Amino acid sequence: MSNRSFTMIKPDAVRNGNIGNILQMINAAGFRIVAMKYTQLSLAQAGQFYEVHKERPFYGELTEFMSSGPIVAAILEKDNAVADFRTLIGATNPAQAEEGTIRKKYATSIGENAVHGSDSDENAKIEGDFFFSGLERF
Template structure:
């Protein structure tokens, strides 16, 4: 298996609930290295740009409003099989359908406020990471 990078965002509901430390610990305990991380607040425009792929979907406006409603924590993560392993760690988008013990099953309230974002492919992870971080922000040798 190849070492991959993926992007995650601890969403505004995660930050509001005071779960940054708990969720970050679970991510690290699952073997992910954090290569870049910051606390930021998206504007409606920056959220709209990030989620532009969903622009025609009925939930787009609500998603952008939610993502700009408070602080969030984007992170670039790395490990072997990062994308698939991270998707398994966070669980299904709908927390009611997420496997027990996943981040969303344990902490999320709804499909709309589901605590955490995870890239769905290596390619999207690269595109999404570049939305938040310059290559100079990435600290690859942080063993």
């Protein structure tokens, strides 16, 4: 089991001014940020990042949304990082997310759900490698 997870604060949360609040929740939950960058994905980059969902009906809407504005990408470190971060962010649908989770507090819909979180150790590595070189990790 890896001790790293990957997250993106999505364009809706950036647009709504919630970067600081979300980072505070991440820190308060015991995660250490080992890499972080404020950037914007092109439509092609969003398509490449979400390639795993290419055949899904929401792929076009997802890539349009994820390239619609700046994001904050980060690699997080903590024991049991992936599972603990999935718990912290809450259900994809904010209406079903538990109280106190990031999505319950800051997501506006299933599509605009404030944050991305890796769903496995393998994907955490792949996703972190998509955004960060070895020189950008601490």
